[in-house]
Amino acid sequence: MEDDPGVEAELGQVGRALYGSFPQRSRNPVKALDARAMELASQDAELRAALFRFVDVTPACRSLDDLARHLSGYLSEVDEKPPSLEVAMRMAGTKPGRAALGVAAAGGVRHMAHRFIVGESPRKALPVLRELWEDGAASSVDLLGEATVTEAEADRYAARCAEALDTIAEAAPRWPERPQLEADSLGPLPRANLSVKVSALTPHIRPDAPALGREDASRRMRPLLRKARDLGAHLHIDMESLDALETTMELIFELLDEDEFREGPSAGLVLQAYLRESPNQLDSILAWARETPRTPPLVVRLVKGAYWDHEIVEARQHGWEAPVFEVKAECDRNYEELTRRLLDARPAVRVAVASHNLRSISHAIAYNRYSGAEDRDVELQVLRGLGDELGHALAAQGFRVRVYCPVGDLVAGMAYLVRRLLENTSNESFLHEQAMGVPLEELLAAP
Amino acid sequence: MKPFANEPTLELRRAPARESLVNALRELEPKLPLSVPVLIGREQGAHEGFESTDPGSPDRVVATAGRATEADAAAAVEAAAAAFPAWRDMGADARAEVLVGAAQILRSRRLELAALQVRECAKPWGEADGDVCEAIDFLEYYAREAVRLEQGPDLLQVPGERNTMRYEPRGVCVVIAPWNFPLAIPTGMTSAALAAGNSVVLKPAEQSPASALALVEALREAGAPPGAISLLPGFGEVGAALVRDPRVHVIAFTGSSAVGLEIVRSSADTPEGQGHVKRVVAEMGGKNAVIVDSDADLDDAVPAIVKSAFVYAGQKCSAASRVLAHEGVADALLERLSGAVNVLIVGQADDFAIDVPPVIESDAQERVLRYAELAASEGRIVGQQAKIPANGWFCPPTLVTDLPPGSAVLRDEIFGPVLAVERVKSIAEACDALERSPFALTGGLFSRNPETVAEVTRRTPVGNLYVNRHITGAMVGRQPFGGNRRSGIGSKAGGPDYLLQFVEPRVVTENTMRHGLVVE
Numbered sequence A: 001m002e003d004d005p006g007v008e009a010e011l012g013q014v015g016r017a018l019y020g021s022f023p024q025r026s027r028n029p030v031k032a033l034d035a036r037a038m039e040l041a042s043q044d045a046e047l048r049a050a051l052f053r054f055v056d057v058t059p060a061c062r063s064l065d066d067l068a069r070h071l072s073g074y075l076s077e078v079d080e081k082p083p084s085l086e087v088a089m090r091m092a093g094t095k096p097g098r099a100a101l102g103v104a105a106a107g108g109v110r111h112m113a114h115r116f117i118v119g120e121s122p123r124k125a126l127p128v129l130r131e132l133w134e135d136g137a138a139s140s141v142d143l144l145g146e147a148t149v150t151e152a153e154a155d156r157y158a159a160r161c162a163e164a165l166d167t168i169a170e171a172a173p174r175w176p177e178r179p180q181l182e183a184d185s186l187g188p189l190p191r192a193n194l195s196v197k198v199s200a201l202t203p204h205i206r207p208d209a210p211a212l213g214r215e216d217a218s219r220r221m222r223p224l225l226r227k228a229r230d231l232g233a234h235l236h237i238d239m240e241s242l243d244a245l246e247t248t249m250e251l252i253f254e255l256l257d258e259d260e261f262r263e264g265p266s267a268g269l270v271l272q273a274y275l276r277e278s279p280n281q282l283d284s285i286l287a288w289a290r291e292t293p294r295t296p297p298l299v300v301r302l303v304k305g306a307y308w309d310h311e312i313v314e315a316r317q318h319g320w321e322a323p324v325f326e327v328k329a330e331c332d333r334n335y336e337e338l339t340r341r342l343l344d345a346r347p348a349v350r351v352a353v354a355s356h357n358l359r360s361i362s363h364a365i366a367y368n369r370y371s372g373a374e375d376r377d378v379e380l381q382v383l384r385g386l387g388d389e390l391g392h393a394l395a396a397q398g399f400r401v402r403v404y405c406p407v408g409d410l411v412a413g414m415a416y417l418v419r420r421l422l423e424n425t426s427n428e429s430f431l432h433e434q435a436m437g438v439p440l441e442e443l444l445a446a447p
Numbered sequence B: 001m002k003p004f005a006n007e008p009t010l011e012l013r014r015a016p017a018r019e020s021l022v023n024a025l026r027e028l029e030p031k032l033p034l035s036v037p038v039l040i041g042r043e044q045g046a047h048e049g050f051e052s053t054d055p056g057s058p059d060r061v062v063a064t065a066g067r068a069t070e071a072d073a074a075a076a077v078e079a080a081a082a083a084f085p086a087w088r089d090m091g092a093d094a095r096a097e098v099l100v101g102a103a104q105i106l107r108s109r110r111l112e113l114a115a116l117q118v119r120e121c122a123k124p125w126g127e128a129d130g131d132v133c134e135a136i137d138f139l140e141y142y143a144r145e146a147v148r149l150e151q152g153p154d155l156l157q158v159p160g161e162r163n164t165m166r167y168e169p170r171g172v173c174v175v176i177a178p179w180n181f182p183l184a185i186p187t188g189m190t191s192a193a194l195a196a197g198n199s200v201v202l203k204p205a206e207q208s209p210a211s212a213l214a215l216v217e218a219l220r221e222a223g224a225p226p227g228a229i230s231l232l233p234g235f236g237e238v239g240a241a242l243v244r245d246p247r248v249h250v251i252a253f254t255g256s257s258a259v260g261l262e263i264v265r266s267s268a269d270t271p272e273g274q275g276h277v278k279r280v281v282a283e284m285g286g287k288n289a290v291i292v293d294s295d296a297d298l299d300d301a302v303p304a305i306v307k308s309a310f311v312y313a314g315q316k317c318s319a320a321s322r323v324l325a326h327e328g329v330a331d332a333l334l335e336r337l338s339g340a341v342n343v344l345i346v347g348q349a350d351d352f353a354i355d356v357p358p359v360i361e362s363d364a365q366e367r368v369l370r371y372a373e374l375a376a377s378e379g380r381i382v383g384q385q386a387k388i389p390a391n392g393w394f395c396p397p398t399l400v401t402d403l404p405p406g407s408a409v410l411r412d413e414i415f416g417p418v419l420a421v422e423r424v425k426s427i428a429e430a431c432d433a434l435e436r437s438p439f440a441l442t443g444g445l446f447s448r449n450p451e452t453v454a455e456v457t458r459r460t461p462v463g464n465l466y467v468n469r470h471i472t473g474a475m476v477g478r479q480p481f482g483g484n485r486r487s488g489i490g491s492k493a494g495g496p497d498y499l500l501q502f503v504e505p506r507v508v509t510e511n512t513m514r515h516g517l518v519v520e
């Protein structure tokens, strides 16, 4: 389906206005990263690999010396090193040199991590959440953690989630009034909002036996749903790789269908537009939502999908057809089509459009307006660290914005950090194009 | 022929793929027990003599098989010797066509054959499907390899002489196969021998005759002359008779070290009238270790180690049975591994939601339980899933640590779900420990330091080292597979050298000078 020309025109205006309200330097977010490493990384694949391997291993290193050895090990695999890294290599040759290099490198990684991770614990994150709120953006907290492979780890994650709900729900009522964030046409919106991952709630995620993980995770999800309901908080269930999709979808459908959850909490799921089968998934989501009316309605967060490389590699290694689009424009077009269908499906669902792509976001705003709805009837979501400037611009223009805020320590956060860094420097990424100075008209062009 | 590509496994994360397997099992069930005759050339021998049963439900008979005798062994070798010249003379292209045809037949029966393994060997669905795919891969891969080999290598040529080198099949090849890859391994050894132009007598494991019958049927249906592929279901005595037979040229064996070494000894004999020295290709035991460095990502290492040690109840020659953990991570690793072992689900192979199926037979169960007891008395059990079904040859998956250095648990191949963790002060110490082991099949390393990876690569003698991943599941053409030291003799299955073991090189040098002229 094509958009009406009116939507395209509106989209252009929205996009230009948003772009105009980006702070000047943010038109180049890659350069804005104080770590100049990022800029180097996006230009040289070997260097990019070396840096990400280094970031990835940082929390596992036992000493500064160990850290420096790893760094020089990775750099030695890079053929053409910029002069600054040649210096690093030379430093790694001596013990005092390694100590100095270790301090510098560890500092660099910690600095990077702080861009993306708002605090070590929900309590420590509260000031940031409040600041965001005051600046006109709601939040959703995501607890970073290591993979769950044992019962104890699943229990611990569930306990952390419960504690996060308590902490945020306790603090949120003291935040000032922000009418633009507190309600849409369907009613009030919770201030406290937590995103959770099903794979962290059970050691039994098995792609070939989805019922196993579903049942085990349900045991831990139910108390969280009850708590969210009792505290008036929103619980959002993130979507992970395709291996966990059936487990996750069925868990959500099954739990929210239980009598005690019909009237709350506010809950949501994620639809990934990079999946070729996403239009069918939307069919089942909407069919379910219509058969299982809820107050408040189910929130659907539309994303492109964060596991693109993983899905491609997994498919190639097994000789399977790739489950994701392989041409970026197809993914983007599908995203717009799903945006339209979701917005048209209201009030059966609430819609959250999560993207850092100015075109994708502007399209959602324009289509929403074009369909006669109010701006507050679509939520726009960005990730902390990647979508800060877009988030500010959206908030400044009075849109309803939510910032996804990862919380956790460096060890737990590393996998997340590496994924975000990869995303930021990927050639296919909108942020990368924007940073490379692609003209606005091209950035806003139909995919 | 299209270039080789691995047969895709079923995408079992999708419900329809799972249903297709469940349906195949439902269709197979009423046909059990299958009947597996002795097949010698065109002759059908005995149909009865022994049974294969479901390890998860030992009263269920999966197949009734004829028990081949020593006389059958002699007759099968006779038939193979008679069929050999014609098969040899067909040429690699025509033989390749037969193999590719057999691959197509297996492909068309893949669901049923996977279901059969679930019953006959208690192989879990994903593993059973992978086994069938591997069998198809071997047929497709060796077919192409034989065509390539037939070209012969390029030799140095100088004026006045013409040098050519070609490979000739050796003759009659005996294949003695195990039950743990009931289709893939017999297919691998058999198809290599056939592709290269040899004729084959196949003696499958007594635990899995029905899977082997499927292979022989496919090959014959695709055009292999009956004499070129005989089937002798049976026990050790047939195998021994085949190995002794002076008309046999090659013995391809996969199985235990004890039997493998016995074959090496017995086949070394060159009685009067035997005009050749037998060639033995043997894949034997392993005692495979995973080294975990202090910088390892335990989020990856723990699931990979659990998979390597406990999938198919540890009954793969590539399975992990030792972990050598750097003291910097040993505590954290042990804690997470023990939690991961405690949540393993032990149950029937036909249930998708299990992690650990039963072991193959009651002897195996006894052996594993004996080692688990030894582990408990000599060391400290830190993880175990004691919830196991009562009926069937189930064993509790067990994680042990703090064993004394000389413990048999650290030394012997247990071939079951028992994993031992040892602490090392350095990666060098871990390499030293591996250095002392007579086995060298597979190994694993979790490290994010390129220097450590290089060092361990240089030092470990294993045939297959896996870095930062699980250590089982070698793929044809991608991970040529086979052990060194006492784990095996011969070169790697599913790799570019494998067929060379089934052929003899011949070089011809022709003088092309006549009366001072080069007459080429």
Ligand SMILES: Cc1cc2nc3c(=O)[nH]c(=O)nc-3n(C[C@H](O)[C@H](O)[C@H](O)COP(=O)(O)OP(=O)(O)OC[C@H]3O[C@@H](n4cnc5c(N)ncnc54)[C@H](O)[C@@H]3O)c2cc1C
Pocket (backbone or CB within 6 Å): A237, A238, A239, A240, A270, A272, A274, A303, A304, A305, A306, A307, A308, A324, A325, A326, A327, A328, A329, A331, A354, A355, A356, A357, A360, A381, A382, A383, A387, A403, A404, A423, A428, A429, A430, A431
């Ligand atoms: C608030 C928020 C919550 C999120 N929650 C989730 C979640 O629960 N689960 C999840 O999976 N992701 C989630 N994401 C991440 C999201 O899926 C994207 O990875 C990320 O936002 C980048 O997409 P974009 O629209 O911002 O940028 P763009 O640059 O427009 O798109 C990049 C994306 O396009 C896709 N892509 C890249 N290359 C190709 C190609 N060759 N062919 C086809 N497609 C390609 C990939 O999905 C890639 O991430 C979330 C994002 C946000 C902002």
